[in-house]
Amino acid sequence: MIYDRLKMRGQENFKKIYKEFQDIPFTHERIGGSLNKLTAYNMIVADGRFNEYIIPYRPLDNLDALLKFLELYGKVIVKLVSGSYGQSIILVEQYNDYYKLSEGQKSVLANKHDFLAFINKLVKNGQFVVQQYIKSRTLANAPFDIRVRLVKNREGKWTIVKIYPRVGDINAIATNIASGAAMKEWDIFFKNNFPHEDFEKTNQRLQKFSIEFSRCFQEMIKDNLDDIGLDIAIDSNMKFWLIEVNVNRVATSFIEFEVAEHAIPYAVSLVRKRYK
Ligand SMILES: Nc1ncnc2c1ncn2[C@@H]1O[C@H](COP(=O)(O)OP(=O)(O)OP(=O)(O)O)[C@@H](O)[C@H]1O
Ligand SMILES: [Mg+2]
Incomplete structure:
Protein backbone atom coordinates (compact mmCIF):
# COMPACT_ATOMS: atom_id res chain seq x y z
CA MET A 1 0.00 0.00 0.00
CA ILE A 55 -20.84 32.08 1.60
CA PRO A 56 -22.91 33.79 -1.14
CA TYR A 57 -20.78 33.55 -4.31
CA ARG A 58 -20.90 33.66 -8.06
CA PRO A 59 -18.45 33.28 -10.89
CA LEU A 60 -16.85 36.59 -11.82
CA ASP A 61 -17.82 36.43 -15.47
CA ASN A 62 -19.20 39.94 -15.91
CA LEU A 63 -18.75 43.31 -14.24
CA ASP A 64 -22.45 43.76 -13.49
CA ALA A 65 -22.36 40.69 -11.28
CA LEU A 66 -19.53 42.20 -9.25
CA LEU A 67 -21.21 45.61 -8.94
CA LYS A 68 -24.43 43.93 -7.82
CA PHE A 69 -22.56 41.93 -5.17
CA LEU A 70 -20.84 45.12 -3.95
CA GLU A 71 -24.19 46.85 -3.69
CA LEU A 72 -25.60 43.94 -1.73
CA TYR A 73 -22.70 43.32 0.68
CA GLY A 74 -20.51 46.46 0.65
CA LYS A 75 -17.37 44.32 0.93
CA VAL A 76 -16.57 41.38 -1.30
CA ILE A 77 -13.70 38.98 -1.88
CA VAL A 78 -12.48 38.30 -5.39
CA LYS A 79 -10.33 35.18 -5.67
CA LEU A 80 -8.91 32.79 -8.24
CA VAL A 81 -10.96 29.60 -8.50
CA SER A 82 -7.80 27.57 -8.34
CA GLY A 83 -5.56 29.83 -6.28
CA SER A 84 -3.41 28.56 -3.45
CA TYR A 85 -1.60 29.76 -0.35
CA GLY A 86 -3.70 32.93 -0.09
CA GLN A 87 -2.41 34.32 -3.40
CA SER A 88 -4.78 36.50 -5.41
CA ILE A 89 -7.21 37.09 -2.57
CA ILE A 90 -8.53 40.61 -3.18
CA LEU A 91 -10.83 42.51 -0.85
CA VAL A 92 -13.00 45.09 -2.62
CA GLU A 93 -14.87 47.81 -0.71
CA GLN A 94 -17.06 50.49 -2.16
CA TYR A 95 -17.18 54.03 -0.75
CA ASN A 96 -19.57 56.18 -2.80
CA ASP A 97 -17.71 56.75 -6.10
CA TYR A 98 -14.49 55.12 -4.92
CA TYR A 99 -13.35 51.55 -4.62
CA LYS A 100 -10.75 50.27 -2.23
CA LEU A 101 -8.79 47.24 -3.39
CA SER A 102 -6.63 45.36 -0.92
CA GLU A 103 -4.30 42.46 -1.62
CA GLY A 104 -1.68 41.08 0.74
CA GLN A 105 -1.06 43.97 3.09
CA LYS A 106 -1.40 46.71 0.48
CA SER A 107 -4.42 48.82 -0.49
CA VAL A 108 -5.19 51.24 -3.30
CA LEU A 109 -8.13 53.55 -3.93
CA ALA A 110 -9.53 53.67 -7.46
CA ASN A 111 -12.29 55.55 -9.24
CA LYS A 112 -14.95 53.53 -11.03
CA HIS A 113 -13.18 53.69 -14.40
CA ASP A 114 -9.84 52.42 -13.05
CA PHE A 115 -11.55 49.85 -10.86
CA LEU A 116 -13.49 48.37 -13.78
CA ALA A 117 -10.35 48.36 -15.94
CA PHE A 118 -8.48 46.46 -13.21
CA ILE A 119 -11.24 43.87 -12.85
CA ASN A 120 -11.55 43.52 -16.64
CA LYS A 121 -7.87 42.68 -16.83
CA LEU A 122 -8.21 40.14 -14.01
CA VAL A 123 -11.11 38.40 -15.68
CA LYS A 124 -9.16 38.13 -18.94
CA ASN A 125 -6.23 36.47 -17.19
CA GLY A 126 -7.94 33.81 -15.11
CA GLN A 127 -11.14 32.42 -13.69
CA PHE A 128 -12.26 34.23 -10.54
CA VAL A 129 -15.10 33.89 -8.09
CA VAL A 130 -16.69 36.76 -6.15
CA GLN A 131 -17.90 36.16 -2.61
CA GLN A 132 -19.44 38.10 0.22
CA TYR A 133 -16.66 39.18 2.61
CA ILE A 134 -17.14 37.48 5.97
CA LYS A 135 -15.81 39.46 8.89
CA SER A 136 -13.93 36.80 10.85
N1 LIG B 1 -15.26 35.26 1.58
C1 LIG B 1 -14.24 35.51 2.41
N2 LIG B 1 -14.40 36.32 3.49
C2 LIG B 1 -13.36 36.59 4.33
N3 LIG B 1 -12.12 36.09 4.17
C3 LIG B 1 -11.89 35.26 3.12
C4 LIG B 1 -12.93 34.93 2.18
N4 LIG B 1 -12.40 34.11 1.25
C5 LIG B 1 -11.10 33.93 1.58
N5 LIG B 1 -10.78 34.63 2.70
C6 LIG B 1 -9.46 34.65 3.38
O1 LIG B 1 -8.45 34.31 2.46
C7 LIG B 1 -7.85 33.04 2.81
C8 LIG B 1 -7.53 32.23 1.57
O2 LIG B 1 -8.73 31.94 0.86
P1 LIG B 1 -9.06 30.49 0.30
O3 LIG B 1 -8.90 29.49 1.38
O4 LIG B 1 -10.38 30.56 -0.37
O5 LIG B 1 -7.94 30.28 -0.86
P2 LIG B 1 -6.43 29.71 -0.76
O6 LIG B 1 -6.16 29.32 0.63
O7 LIG B 1 -5.57 30.69 -1.43
O8 LIG B 1 -6.46 28.42 -1.58
P3 LIG B 1 -5.74 27.00 -1.13
O9 LIG B 1 -6.24 26.62 0.22
O10 LIG B 1 -6.11 26.11 -2.24
O11 LIG B 1 -4.29 27.28 -1.00
C9 LIG B 1 -8.85 32.38 3.74
O12 LIG B 1 -8.19 31.47 4.59
C10 LIG B 1 -9.42 33.59 4.47
O13 LIG B 1 -8.55 34.03 5.49
MG1 LIG C 1 -7.40 28.07 1.99
Whole structure:
Protein backbone atom coordinates (compact mmCIF):
# COMPACT_ATOMS: atom_id res chain seq x y z
CA MET A 1 0.00 0.00 0.00
CA ILE A 2 1.31 3.43 -0.92
CA TYR A 3 0.36 6.43 1.19
CA ASP A 4 0.51 9.02 -1.55
CA ARG A 5 1.17 12.21 0.34
CA LEU A 6 2.46 14.15 -2.69
CA LYS A 7 -0.63 13.52 -4.84
CA MET A 8 0.99 14.02 -8.24
CA ARG A 9 -1.16 11.52 -10.17
CA GLY A 10 -1.94 12.81 -13.65
CA GLN A 11 1.02 15.20 -13.82
CA GLU A 12 3.16 14.67 -16.89
CA ASN A 13 6.56 14.34 -15.17
CA PHE A 14 5.17 11.88 -12.59
CA LYS A 15 3.38 9.56 -15.02
CA LYS A 16 6.36 7.21 -15.16
CA ILE A 17 6.35 6.73 -11.38
CA TYR A 18 2.64 6.03 -11.15
CA LYS A 19 2.95 3.58 -14.04
CA GLU A 20 5.84 1.83 -12.33
CA PHE A 21 3.73 1.41 -9.17
CA GLN A 22 0.45 0.57 -10.89
CA ASP A 23 0.26 -2.91 -9.35
CA ILE A 24 0.55 -1.58 -5.83
CA PRO A 25 -2.64 -0.17 -4.30
CA PHE A 26 -2.70 3.51 -3.24
CA THR A 27 -4.61 5.10 -0.37
CA HIS A 28 -6.43 7.22 -2.97
CA GLU A 29 -6.62 7.53 -6.75
CA ARG A 30 -7.66 11.14 -7.20
CA ILE A 31 -5.93 13.09 -9.98
CA GLY A 32 -3.68 15.58 -8.13
CA GLY A 33 -4.29 19.32 -7.98
CA SER A 34 -6.30 21.79 -5.90
CA LEU A 35 -10.06 21.54 -6.09
CA ASN A 36 -11.54 24.27 -8.22
CA LYS A 37 -13.32 26.47 -5.62
CA LEU A 38 -16.26 27.19 -7.92
CA THR A 39 -16.77 23.51 -8.72
CA ALA A 40 -16.63 22.69 -5.00
CA TYR A 41 -19.15 25.38 -3.98
CA ASN A 42 -21.48 24.35 -6.83
CA MET A 43 -21.25 20.72 -5.76
CA ILE A 44 -22.13 21.54 -2.15
CA VAL A 45 -25.06 23.74 -3.16
CA ALA A 46 -26.35 21.05 -5.55
CA ASP A 47 -26.20 18.54 -2.69
CA GLY A 48 -28.21 20.93 -0.52
CA ARG A 49 -27.38 19.64 2.98
CA PHE A 50 -24.87 22.34 3.89
CA ASN A 51 -26.22 25.44 2.18
CA GLU A 52 -26.33 27.44 5.40
CA TYR A 53 -22.50 27.30 5.54
CA ILE A 54 -21.95 28.46 1.96
CA ILE A 55 -20.84 32.08 1.60
CA PRO A 56 -22.91 33.79 -1.14
CA TYR A 57 -20.78 33.55 -4.31
CA ARG A 58 -20.90 33.66 -8.06
CA PRO A 59 -18.45 33.28 -10.89
CA LEU A 60 -16.85 36.59 -11.82
CA ASP A 61 -17.82 36.43 -15.47
CA ASN A 62 -19.20 39.94 -15.91
CA LEU A 63 -18.75 43.31 -14.24
CA ASP A 64 -22.45 43.76 -13.49
CA ALA A 65 -22.36 40.69 -11.28
CA LEU A 66 -19.53 42.20 -9.25
CA LEU A 67 -21.21 45.61 -8.94
CA LYS A 68 -24.43 43.93 -7.82
CA PHE A 69 -22.56 41.93 -5.17
CA LEU A 70 -20.84 45.12 -3.95
CA GLU A 71 -24.19 46.85 -3.69
CA LEU A 72 -25.60 43.94 -1.73
CA TYR A 73 -22.70 43.32 0.68
CA GLY A 74 -20.51 46.46 0.65
CA LYS A 75 -17.37 44.32 0.93
CA VAL A 76 -16.57 41.38 -1.30
CA ILE A 77 -13.70 38.98 -1.88
CA VAL A 78 -12.48 38.30 -5.39
CA LYS A 79 -10.33 35.18 -5.67
CA LEU A 80 -8.91 32.79 -8.24
CA VAL A 81 -10.96 29.60 -8.50
CA SER A 82 -7.80 27.57 -8.34
CA GLY A 83 -5.56 29.83 -6.28
CA SER A 84 -3.41 28.56 -3.45
CA TYR A 85 -1.60 29.76 -0.35
CA GLY A 86 -3.70 32.93 -0.09
CA GLN A 87 -2.41 34.32 -3.40
CA SER A 88 -4.78 36.50 -5.41
CA ILE A 89 -7.21 37.09 -2.57
CA ILE A 90 -8.53 40.61 -3.18
CA LEU A 91 -10.83 42.51 -0.85
CA VAL A 92 -13.00 45.09 -2.62
CA GLU A 93 -14.87 47.81 -0.71
CA GLN A 94 -17.06 50.49 -2.16
CA TYR A 95 -17.18 54.03 -0.75
CA ASN A 96 -19.57 56.18 -2.80
CA ASP A 97 -17.71 56.75 -6.10
CA TYR A 98 -14.49 55.12 -4.92
CA TYR A 99 -13.35 51.55 -4.62
CA LYS A 100 -10.75 50.27 -2.23
CA LEU A 101 -8.79 47.24 -3.39
CA SER A 102 -6.63 45.36 -0.92
CA GLU A 103 -4.30 42.46 -1.62
CA GLY A 104 -1.68 41.08 0.74
CA GLN A 105 -1.06 43.97 3.09
CA LYS A 106 -1.40 46.71 0.48
CA SER A 107 -4.42 48.82 -0.49
CA VAL A 108 -5.19 51.24 -3.30
CA LEU A 109 -8.13 53.55 -3.93
CA ALA A 110 -9.53 53.67 -7.46
CA ASN A 111 -12.29 55.55 -9.24
CA LYS A 112 -14.95 53.53 -11.03
CA HIS A 113 -13.18 53.69 -14.40
CA ASP A 114 -9.84 52.42 -13.05
CA PHE A 115 -11.55 49.85 -10.86
CA LEU A 116 -13.49 48.37 -13.78
CA ALA A 117 -10.35 48.36 -15.94
CA PHE A 118 -8.48 46.46 -13.21
CA ILE A 119 -11.24 43.87 -12.85
CA ASN A 120 -11.55 43.52 -16.64
CA LYS A 121 -7.87 42.68 -16.83
CA LEU A 122 -8.21 40.14 -14.01
CA VAL A 123 -11.11 38.40 -15.68
CA LYS A 124 -9.16 38.13 -18.94
CA ASN A 125 -6.23 36.47 -17.19
CA GLY A 126 -7.94 33.81 -15.11
CA GLN A 127 -11.14 32.42 -13.69
CA PHE A 128 -12.26 34.23 -10.54
CA VAL A 129 -15.10 33.89 -8.09
CA VAL A 130 -16.69 36.76 -6.15
CA GLN A 131 -17.90 36.16 -2.61
CA GLN A 132 -19.44 38.10 0.22
CA TYR A 133 -16.66 39.18 2.61
CA ILE A 134 -17.14 37.48 5.97
CA LYS A 135 -15.81 39.46 8.89
CA SER A 136 -13.93 36.80 10.85
CA ARG A 137 -11.70 38.93 13.08
CA THR A 138 -10.07 38.70 16.48
CA LEU A 139 -10.73 41.25 19.24
CA ALA A 140 -7.58 43.04 18.03
CA ASN A 141 -9.13 43.11 14.53
CA ALA A 142 -6.71 40.63 12.92
CA PRO A 143 -8.25 38.26 10.32
CA PHE A 144 -8.60 34.63 11.39
CA ASP A 145 -10.12 31.39 10.24
CA ILE A 146 -10.22 27.94 11.73
CA ARG A 147 -8.48 25.04 10.02
CA VAL A 148 -10.06 21.70 10.83
CA ARG A 149 -7.73 18.94 9.75
CA LEU A 150 -9.27 15.51 9.14
CA VAL A 151 -7.98 12.14 7.97
CA LYS A 152 -9.57 8.73 7.68
CA ASN A 153 -8.91 6.41 10.61
CA ARG A 154 -8.53 2.61 10.80
CA GLU A 155 -12.29 2.19 10.32
CA GLY A 156 -12.21 4.40 7.23
CA LYS A 157 -14.15 7.07 9.14
CA TRP A 158 -13.24 10.76 9.09
CA THR A 159 -11.58 11.81 12.28
CA ILE A 160 -10.31 15.21 13.43
CA VAL A 161 -6.56 15.37 13.87
CA LYS A 162 -6.32 19.00 14.91
CA ILE A 163 -8.35 22.19 15.04
CA TYR A 164 -6.22 25.31 14.85
CA PRO A 165 -7.01 28.96 14.35
CA ARG A 166 -4.85 30.79 11.83
CA VAL A 167 -4.40 34.49 12.57
CA GLY A 168 -3.14 36.87 9.89
CA ASP A 169 -1.49 40.25 10.17
CA ILE A 170 -3.81 43.07 11.21
CA ASN A 171 -3.45 44.61 7.72
CA ALA A 172 -3.84 41.33 5.85
CA ILE A 173 -6.90 39.63 4.39
CA ALA A 174 -5.78 36.04 3.98
CA THR A 175 -4.92 33.80 6.93
CA ASN A 176 -2.79 31.23 5.11
CA ILE A 177 0.34 30.21 6.98
CA ALA A 178 2.18 30.69 3.65
CA SER A 179 1.09 34.36 3.71
CA GLY A 180 2.59 34.85 7.16
CA ALA A 181 -0.34 33.91 9.42
CA ALA A 182 0.29 32.17 12.76
CA MET A 183 -1.14 28.92 14.11
CA LYS A 184 -2.82 29.24 17.53
CA GLU A 185 -4.18 26.86 20.15
CA TRP A 186 -7.95 26.60 19.61
CA ASP A 187 -9.14 26.66 23.24
CA ILE A 188 -6.85 29.50 24.32
CA PHE A 189 -7.65 31.50 21.20
CA PHE A 190 -11.36 31.02 21.78
CA LYS A 191 -11.29 32.09 25.40
CA ASN A 192 -9.24 35.19 24.55
CA ASN A 193 -11.40 36.29 21.66
CA PHE A 194 -14.88 35.10 22.62
CA PRO A 195 -14.78 35.57 26.40
CA HIS A 196 -18.58 35.53 26.70
CA GLU A 197 -19.15 32.39 24.63
CA ASP A 198 -19.17 28.75 25.64
CA PHE A 199 -16.07 27.00 24.27
CA GLU A 200 -17.36 23.43 24.76
CA LYS A 201 -20.60 24.16 22.94
CA THR A 202 -18.88 25.85 19.98
CA ASN A 203 -16.19 23.19 19.83
CA GLN A 204 -18.79 20.42 19.71
CA ARG A 205 -20.76 22.23 17.03
CA LEU A 206 -17.58 22.66 14.98
CA GLN A 207 -16.53 19.02 15.36
CA LYS A 208 -19.99 17.71 14.47
CA PHE A 209 -20.17 19.92 11.39
CA SER A 210 -16.65 19.00 10.23
CA ILE A 211 -17.15 15.24 10.52
CA GLU A 212 -20.62 15.23 8.96
CA PHE A 213 -19.53 17.57 6.22
CA SER A 214 -16.46 15.48 5.35
CA ARG A 215 -18.50 12.27 5.22
CA CYS A 216 -21.03 13.88 2.88
CA PHE A 217 -18.37 15.64 0.81
CA GLN A 218 -16.75 12.28 0.17
CA GLU A 219 -20.10 11.07 -1.22
CA MET A 220 -20.42 14.17 -3.40
CA ILE A 221 -16.92 14.07 -4.87
CA LYS A 222 -16.86 10.30 -5.43
CA ASP A 223 -13.03 10.20 -5.60
CA ASN A 224 -11.71 8.31 -2.62
CA LEU A 225 -10.19 11.01 -0.39
CA ASP A 226 -7.83 10.44 2.55
CA ASP A 227 -7.09 14.02 3.61
CA ILE A 228 -9.33 17.01 4.25
CA GLY A 229 -8.61 20.52 5.55
CA LEU A 230 -11.62 22.75 6.11
CA ASP A 231 -11.15 26.54 6.29
CA ILE A 232 -13.96 27.94 8.42
CA ALA A 233 -14.72 31.59 9.22
CA ILE A 234 -16.65 32.54 12.36
CA ASP A 235 -18.57 35.81 12.25
CA SER A 236 -19.59 38.00 15.20
CA ASN A 237 -22.85 36.00 15.57
CA MET A 238 -20.79 32.81 16.04
CA LYS A 239 -22.00 31.54 12.68
CA PHE A 240 -19.67 29.18 10.80
CA TRP A 241 -18.96 29.86 7.13
CA LEU A 242 -17.09 27.43 4.89
CA ILE A 243 -14.34 29.32 3.08
CA GLU A 244 -12.70 26.38 1.36
CA VAL A 245 -12.40 22.60 1.27
CA ASN A 246 -8.79 21.46 0.80
CA VAL A 247 -8.16 17.90 -0.34
CA ASN A 248 -4.82 18.14 -2.10
CA ARG A 249 -1.58 17.85 -0.12
CA VAL A 250 -3.25 19.31 2.97
CA ALA A 251 -0.67 20.72 5.38
CA THR A 252 0.77 18.38 8.01
CA SER A 253 3.36 20.80 9.46
CA PHE A 254 3.62 20.38 13.24
CA ILE A 255 1.01 17.57 13.23
CA GLU A 256 2.96 14.92 11.32
CA PHE A 257 2.69 12.42 14.16
CA GLU A 258 -1.03 13.00 14.76
CA VAL A 259 -1.75 12.53 11.04
CA ALA A 260 0.38 9.35 10.86
CA GLU A 261 -1.37 7.90 13.94
CA HIS A 262 -4.55 7.56 11.86
CA ALA A 263 -3.28 7.55 8.28
CA ILE A 264 -1.07 4.46 8.78
CA PRO A 265 -3.80 2.30 10.40
CA TYR A 266 -6.12 3.47 7.60
CA ALA A 267 -3.60 2.31 4.98
CA VAL A 268 -3.17 -1.01 6.82
CA SER A 269 -6.95 -1.49 6.94
CA LEU A 270 -7.09 -1.05 3.15
CA VAL A 271 -4.44 -3.77 2.74
CA ARG A 272 -6.38 -6.12 5.04
CA LYS A 273 -9.60 -5.48 3.13
CA ARG A 274 -7.88 -6.19 -0.16
CA TYR A 275 -6.17 -9.42 0.83
CA LYS A 276 -8.60 -10.99 3.29
N1 LIG B 1 -15.26 35.26 1.58
C1 LIG B 1 -14.24 35.51 2.41
N2 LIG B 1 -14.40 36.32 3.49
C2 LIG B 1 -13.36 36.59 4.33
N3 LIG B 1 -12.12 36.09 4.17
C3 LIG B 1 -11.89 35.26 3.12
C4 LIG B 1 -12.93 34.93 2.18
N4 LIG B 1 -12.40 34.11 1.25
C5 LIG B 1 -11.10 33.93 1.58
N5 LIG B 1 -10.78 34.63 2.70
C6 LIG B 1 -9.46 34.65 3.38
O1 LIG B 1 -8.45 34.31 2.46
C7 LIG B 1 -7.85 33.04 2.81
C8 LIG B 1 -7.53 32.23 1.57
O2 LIG B 1 -8.73 31.94 0.86
P1 LIG B 1 -9.06 30.49 0.30
O3 LIG B 1 -8.90 29.49 1.38
O4 LIG B 1 -10.38 30.56 -0.37
O5 LIG B 1 -7.94 30.28 -0.86
P2 LIG B 1 -6.43 29.71 -0.76
O6 LIG B 1 -6.16 29.32 0.63
O7 LIG B 1 -5.57 30.69 -1.43
O8 LIG B 1 -6.46 28.42 -1.58
P3 LIG B 1 -5.74 27.00 -1.13
O9 LIG B 1 -6.24 26.62 0.22
O10 LIG B 1 -6.11 26.11 -2.24
O11 LIG B 1 -4.29 27.28 -1.00
C9 LIG B 1 -8.85 32.38 3.74
O12 LIG B 1 -8.19 31.47 4.59
C10 LIG B 1 -9.42 33.59 4.47
O13 LIG B 1 -8.55 34.03 5.49
MG1 LIG C 1 -7.40 28.07 1.99
